[in-house]
Amino acid sequence: MNVGMPARQISRLQWLIIAAHLVLAVLYGAVIPPWEAHDETGHYAFIDQLTTERALPVVRADSTVFLDQSHQPPLYYLVAGALTAWVDRRDHLQPAINLFAFDGSNRHGARIVLRTANEAFPWHGTVLALHAARIVSALLSGVMMCLIAQIATQLFPTSPGTAALATAIAAFNPQVLFMAAMVNNDVMVSLIGAAILLVAVRLIQQPDQSSAGRFVLLGILLGLALLSKRTSYGLVLFAALLLIGLAWRNRWTLGHMIGRTLAVVGPAVLISAPYFVRNLTLYGTLIADRKIDNPLFTRPAATLFGEGAAVALRDGWVSQIFINGFRTFWGTFGWGNVPLPGWAYFAFLAITVTGSIGFVAALWRADTPRRFVFIGLVTFFVSLLLPSLYQAVFFQNPQLFVGRYLMPALGAFACIVASGLAFWVHWRPALSNWLDRGLTAALAVFALVVPLAYLQPAYATRLVNLPPQPALLTFETSARQPVAQVLSADTAFVYLQDREGPRPYAHVRLVWRALQRTQANFVFGLSVLGYRNEVLGQTNQYPAGGNYPTTAWNAGDMFEDDYYILIDKPCAELPVQARINVAVFEQVSIADTSLPNPSTVMPMVRALKAVDAESRDTLPVVTPFRVEQSPPMFKIWVPPVAVMGNIWLRQVSLPTTTTAGSRLTVTLAYEPAQSNNPPAKVFVHLLGPDGQPVAQQDQVPHEGFYPTDQWVAGECVRETIVLDVPATASGTLRAMTGFYTADGTRFKTPDEDDNDLVELGSVQVQP
Numbered sequence: 001m002n003v004g005m006p007a008r009q010i011s012r013l014q015w016l017i018i019a020a021h022l023v024l025a026v027l028y029g030a031v032i033p034p035w036e037a038h039d040e041t042g043h044y045a046f047i048d049q050l051t052t053e054r055a056l057p058v059v060r061a062d063s064t065v066f067l068d069q070s071h072q073p074p075l076y077y078l079v080a081g082a083l084t085a086w087v088d089r090r091d092h093l094q095p096a097i098n099l100f101a102f103d104g105s106n107r108h109g110a111r112i113v114l115r116t117a118n119e120a121f122p123w124h125g126t127v128l129a130l131h132a133a134r135i136v137s138a139l140l141s142g143v144m145m146c147l148i149a150q151i152a153t154q155l156f157p158t159s160p161g162t163a164a165l166a167t168a169i170a171a172f173n174p175q176v177l178f179m180a181a182m183v184n185n186d187v188m189v190s191l192i193g194a195a196i197l198l199v200a201v202r203l204i205q206q207p208d209q210s211s212a213g214r215f216v217l218l219g220i221l222l223g224l225a226l227l228s229k230r231t232s233y234g235l236v237l238f239a240a241l242l243l244i245g246l247a248w249r250n251r252w253t254l255g256h257m258i259g260r261t262l263a264v265v266g267p268a269v270l271i272s273a274p275y276f277v278r279n280l281t282l283y284g285t286l287i288a289d290r291k292i293d294n295p296l297f298t299r300p301a302a303t304l305f306g307e308g309a310a311v312a313l314r315d316g317w318v319s320q321i322f323i324n325g326f327r328t329f330w331g332t333f334g335w336g337n338v339p340l341p342g343w344a345y346f347a348f349l350a351i352t353v354t355g356s357i358g359f360v361a362a363l364w365r366a367d368t369p370r371r372f373v374f375i376g377l378v379t380f381f382v383s384l385l386l387p388s389l390y391q392a393v394f395f396q397n398p399q400l401f402v403g404r405y406l407m408p409a410l411g412a413f414a415c416i417v418a419s420g421l422a423f424w425v426h427w428r429p430a431l432s433n434w435l436d437r438g439l440t441a442a443l444a445v446f447a448l449v450v451p452l453a454y455l456q457p458a459y460a461t462r463l464v465n466l467p468p469q470p471a472l473l474t475f476e477t478s479a480r481q482p483v484a485q486v487l488s489a490d491t492a493f494v495y496l497q498d499r500e501g502p503r504p505y506a507h508v509r510l511v512w513r514a515l516q517r518t519q520a521n522f523v524f525g526l527s528v529l530g531y532r533n534e535v536l537g538q539t540n541q542y543p544a545g546g547n548y549p550t551t552a553w554n555a556g557d558m559f560e561d562d563y564y565i566l567i568d569k570p571c572a573e574l575p576v577q578a579r580i581n582v583a584v585f586e587q588v589s590i591a592d593t594s595l596p597n598p599s600t601v602m603p604m605v606r607a608l609k610a611v612d613a614e615s616r617d618t619l620p621v622v623t624p625f626r627v628e629q630s631p632p633m634f635k636i637w638v639p640p641v642a643v644m645g646n647i648w649l650r651q652v653s654l655p656t657t658t659t660a661g662s663r664l665t666v667t668l669a670y671e672p673a674q675s676n677n678p679p680a681k682v683f684v685h686l687l688g689p690d691g692q693p694v695a696q697q698d699q700v701p702h703e704g705f706y707p708t709d710q711w712v713a714g715e716c717v718r719e720t721i722v723l724d725v726p727a728t729a730s731g732t733l734r735a736m737t738g739f740y741t742a743d744g745t746r747f748k749t750p751d752e753d754d755n756d757l758v759e760l761g762s763v764q765v766q767p
Contacts, residue, residue, distance in 0.1 A: 013164045014149040017440070021145050021171035021180070024447055025138035028181035030121075031451040033459050034130050035095045035113040036334050037182035038404070042069030043077075044130050044183050048089065050074075050081035051129075056278075059288045066097055069185075071288045073275060075227040076188035079140070084132040093118060093126035096521065098546040100539075101337070107496075107564040109545015110458040112335045114521060115552050133183045140187045141180030145171050147194035148411040154201050155373065155415055159422065161436030166418035169351075170410050172443035174331035174340065174450045179404055186404050189228035189235075193408025196221045196235055197380055200242055204376050205369075207250050215263035222264065223271025230287070231387060231405045238383035239264060242376070249372060320398035321389065326352075329403025331450070336399075338458045344446070351417065351439075358420030374419075377412045384409035461548040462560040464511060470613040471513065473620050475584040477608060483522065483550070484584060485513040487558065489623040491580055496564065504567040506537065506627070508580055511560055514553035522550045522608070525583040526563050528627065531573045536627060537565045567627060570638045571650040571669040571716040574629040582620045584608045642758040644739050645747030646673045647708070650716070654735055654761045661727035664695075664763065666735065669718045672711040679709040680739040680747065684721045686763070689731040695723045708739065725765070735760040 035041050045065040049057045057070035095113040102112075118127045145167065152166035170176065179186050199218050222239055225232035243264065247257045279288045330348045331340040363374045384406055392401035406413070421439070425431040471485035488511045495502040506528045527538040542549050544561050585607040610620035640648035651669035658664050666684050683698040700707050701719050711717055725733075736757045739747040746756035 010146070010149045010153055011160045011164060013160070013440075014153070014167045017164065017167045017171050017444075018142060018145045018149060020444060021177070022138055022142045024172075024177050024451075025141055025180040026135065027448075028177050028451050028455070029131065029134040029138060031456050031459075032178070032181060032333070033111065033113070033115065033119055034127050036111060036459070037178070038184065038335055039067045039069055040130075040183050041066040041095050041113070043072075043185065044133065046070060046072065046074075046077045047081045047084065047133055047183070048126075048129070050077055051085045052089070059283065059290055061290050063290070066095060068290065071290050072185055073227045073229060075224060076140075076185035076229075079188070080133045080136045080183070083136050084129055087125075087129040087132055089126045089129045091125035096549075098542055100523075100541040101335075101546060108539065108541045109547065110334050110338050111546030112337075114542060114546045114549045115459075117552060130183060134181055137182060137184065137187045138180050140191050141176070144187070144191040144194045144410075147191070147198050148414060151194065151198050151201055151411045152415055152418070154198070154205065156419070156422075159432075161433055162418050162422040165421065165436045165440055166411075166414040168440040168443050169417055170414040172440075172447040173329075173410070174447055175329060175333075175403060176407060176410060177447055177450075178331070178333050179407065185229045186231075186407050189225055189232050190407035190410060192221055192225040192228055192232070193235055193384070194411045196225070196239070197409075197411045200238070200376060200380065201373065203242070203246060204373050207246070212260070212263050215260045216267055219264040219267030220271060222268040225408075226268065226272040227275055231384065231408060234384040234387045235408060236268075237386065238380050241379055241383065245372075245376070245379075321392050321401045324398050325388070325401040325403050325406070327403070329406055332403075333455055334458070338455065340450070340454065351421070354424070355417030355420035358423035359416045360420070362419055362423040374416075377416050380412040381406070381409045381416065459547060461544045464558050464560055466511065466558055472613070472622055473582060473618070474515075474611050474615075475608040475620075476611060478606075480609075482515045483518060483608060484515055486582060486620075486622065487511040487513055489580065491623045491625040493567075493625060493627050504628070506563075506565040506567060506578070506580070506625070508563040508565065508623075509560060510563070510582070510622075511558060512543065514548075514550075514555060514557045514559070516555050517553045518550040520550070520586045522584050522586050524561070524563075525585060526565055527581040527583075528565050528567060529579045529581050529621070530569075530576045530627065534569065534572060536569045536572050536574075536576075536578060537567045539563055539565045568638065570640075571671055571718075574627055576627055577624050578627045579621045579624050582610075582622060584610075640671070642749065643673075644749055644756070644758060646677055647671075647711075647739065647747065648673055649737075649758060652760050655763060656761075657764045657766050658725050658733075659766050660725060660729045662725050664723045664725050666721045666723070666737075666760065667718065668721070668737065668760075669716060670711075671716055672708075672713050675711065675713045677708045677711060678741050679707045680741045682708075682719060682721070682739050683737060684723060684760070685736045686723060686725070686729075686733045687736060688729070688733060694726055694729050694733065697721050697723050729765050730767075731765060733763045733765060735763060 035044070042065055046057060046069050049055070049070070056074055059071045060068075063070065093116075096116065098109060098111050098114050100108045101110075102108075118125070123131050148170045149163070149167045152163035153160075156163040156166070179190075196218065199214060199221065203214055203218075218239060222232075222236060225235045243257070243261055246252070246260075252260070276286045279286055282288075326349070327339065327345060328336065330345065332338065359374070363371060366374060388401050388405040392398055421435060422432060425435050466487060469487060471487055472489060473486040474482050475484050476482050490509045492507045494505050494507045496505050508526060521542060523540055524543060525538065525540045528536040530536045541563070543553075544559060548557075548559055585605050587605055610618055612618040640650055641652060642649040648671045649668060650671050651667075653667035655664060664686070668682075668684075679700075681698050681700055683696060685693050686695040688694045699721065701717065706717070737760055738749075738757050749756050749758060
C-alpha cells in the first residue's frame with residue numbers, strides 16, 4: 001500500500017462484487033419469511049407508525065408491539081418509510097407469535113412467527129410493505145459496499161486484487177447479507193460508519209489536504225450516525241481518538257485543535273440535537289428506553305467495574321462473549337436460532353486468524369505513514385467493539401455481544417483481514433492473484449449456497465407421500481370433527497449439546513396427516529412417560545415448529561415433524577421403558593366473572609379427543625422406548641422442593657385422602673447436595689387440626705441399611721414411610737418431615753420460623 005498516492009477508481013471486479021451483493025441481499029430477503037429476523041416485528045412497526053400516523057412513536061413500557069423498537073433513533077425508519085409509503089397496508093396484518101420457539105435453538109422450530117397464507121408471492125398489503133422495506137435495506141447496504149470498495153481502493157491503490165478481496169470479505173459475509181435483506185437500523189448506521197471510515201482514511205493519508213470541509217463532513221456524518229442507532233456511540237469515540245491522533249501526528253497548535261474539534265462537534269450537535277431534545281422533553285432523559293430505570297443509563301459504571309467484571313472472571317464466560325460475537329458476526333440467522341454448519345465457522349476462523357496475524361506482521365514491517373493508517377483501522381474496529389462488549393459484561397450475558405453491532409466497522413475489518421492475507425503471498429504475484437480471486441470466488445459461492453441450502457430448508461415443511469395405512473391416532477374436536485392423524489412414530493434416546501453441555505433428550509419423529517384446516521392454531525404437546533406414568537420431560541410446539549400451523553393446512557397433506565424432549569425430571573426412576581403421550585389442544589378464552597372487569601378473559605386449554613384405528617376413545621400413547629440413566633455429569637440443577645441441611649427433597653408422593661384406622665404411605669425422594677452428612681433419622685409426623693401429632697414414624701433410611709452418612713452427593717435416594725392413622729383421626733391432617741441426629745438436633749431448613757420442619761401437604765380423613 002502506497003500511502004498518499006492518488007486513489008484509483010473502483011475496479012470492474014469490485015463493481016461486479018457490489019452488484020452480486022445487491023442481488024444476493026434481495027434473494028436472502030425473498031427466502032426468509034416475513035418477520036423472521038432480529039426484532040423485525042418492532043422495526044417494521046416503527047415504519048408503519050411513521051407512514052400511517054405521520055409521527056414518531058412514543059416510547060411506552062406497555063407497548064403491545066412484539067419486541068417494540070420505538071426507542072430507537074429515527075433516521076432509518078424515516079428513509080424506509082418515505083420509500084415505502086406507496087404501499088397500501090390497510091390490512092393491518094399482525095404477526096402470530098410462536099411462543100414455544102424462544103429457547104435459542106431449532107428444537108422448537110426456526111420460526112418465531114407462525115406461517116400464514118399471506119407469505120405467498122405475489123405479496124400484498126403489509127407483507128408487501130415489509131418486503132419493500134427489505135429492499136430499501138438492500139439498497140442502503142449496496143451504498144455501503146460502494147464506500148467500502150472506495151476505502152479498499154484508497155488503501156491498496158497498487159494492489160487491485162487485495163482491494164477486490166477486501167470488498168468481497170465485506171460483501172459476501174453471510175451475516176451482512178442477511179442484515180442487508182431485513183428490516184433493521186443496523187444497515188443505516190453501518191453505511192454511515194463506512195462513510196466515516198472513508199473520511200478518516202483520507203484525513204490520515206492526506207494531512208496536507210485536510211481542509212475544514214472534511215472535518216465538517218465528519219461532524220455531519222456523526223450527527224446522522226447518532227440519529228441511526230446507539231452503536232454509533234463507538235463512532236463518536238473513534239472521532240475523538242482520530243482528532244487526538246491527527247493533532248499529535250501533525251503537531252497542531254491549540255487553535256487548530258479547537259477549530260477542527262468545533263468543526264466536527266458543531267454539525268454533529270446541530271443535526272442530532274432535535275432528537276435528543278425531544279427525548280429530554282418527553283422522557284426526562286437524553287436516551288429513550290422502554291425501561292425507565294435501565295441501569296445501563298442510570299448507573300453505567302457501577303455494575304461494570306464491580307459485579308459485572310467480577311462475575312465474568314469468576315464464572316469464566318469471558319471466552320463465551322467472543323465466541324458468540326464471532327459466530328454472530330459471520331452468520332446466525334433468523335432470530336439467532338438458525339446457525340451455519342460448524343465447518344463454516346472453522347473456515348471463517350481460519351480466514352480471520354490468518355489475516356489478523358498477517359496484518360500484525362505487516363504492521364510491524366510498515367513504514368511510519370502506513371503504520372499510522374493501519375493503527376487507524378484497528379482503532380476504528382476497537383471503538384465499535386467496546387460498547388457491545390461493555391453491555392455484555394454489564395448485564396453478565398455473553399449473548400449481548402452481538403456480531404451485527406460490529407457492522408459499522410465492517411470496512412475496517414475487511415481491509416485488515418485482506419491486507420493480512422496479502423502479506424503472506426506478497427512476494428509471489430501469481431500466488432497473490434490466485435489467493436485474491438480464488439477466495440473471492442469461494443466467498444461468493446458460499447454466500448449463494450447459504451439461502452438455498454441452509455435458510456430455505458429451515459423454514460420449509462417436510463411433506464411426505466406414504467401409501468394408504470391405518471392411523472395410530474386420530475384427534476377430533478368436541479363436535480367429533482377429525483382434525484389430524486398420527487400415521488407413524490419413531491423414537492430414540494439421544495444426547496444433544498446444549499449451553500450447559502451434553503444433555504439427555506428423547507428424539508421423536510411423527511408423521512402426521514392433516515385432515516382439515518382450522519380457524520385456530522392448535523398446539524401439539526408431547527410428554528415422555530416413565531415408570532407409573534411419571535412425566536420425565538415434555539414439550540409444546542406448533543406443527544412443524546410453526547412452519548405448518550393448522551391454519552395453513554391442506555387437507556390430505558402428510559408431513560414429518562421432529563420433537564426433542566429434554567429428560568429433565570429430577571430424581572427420575574431410570575433406566576425405564578418410556579412411552580410418548582401425544583396431545584393436540586387449542587387455547588380458548590372464557591370470561592372470568594370473579595374479576596372486577598367482566599370483559600376480562602382467561603386463557604384455557606382444551607384438548608382434542610384421541611381415537612384409535614377403530615374409532616374407539618383411547619389414551620394418545622405411542623412407541624415405547626428405553627430411557628437410560630444419565631451420567632452424573634449430565635445432571636441439570638432444578639430447584640428442590642425443600643432443603644434440610646445438605647439434603648434436598650426432590651419429590652413427594654402423598655395421598656390427598658385417607659380413612660381413619662388405615663395405613664398411609666408416603667414416598668420421598670432425596671438428593672444429597674454433598675457427601676459425608678452426619679447420620680440421622682428421617683421422620684414424618686401427621687398433625688391434627690389442633691397442631692398436635694396424631695401419628696408419626698421415625699426411621700433410619702432403607703430400614704437402617706443406608707444411613708445418611710453413606711449418601712453420595714448427586715445421587716437419588718428414595719424412602720417409603722408408612723404411618724398408622726388412628727381410628728379417632730378426623731378432619732385435615734398436615735404431614736411434616738425432617739431429619740434429626742442422635743442428640744436430637746434437626747437438620748436446618750432455610751426458614752428460621754418453621755422449627756426445621758418441612759410441610760409435605762395435607763390429607764383429608766374421610767369418614
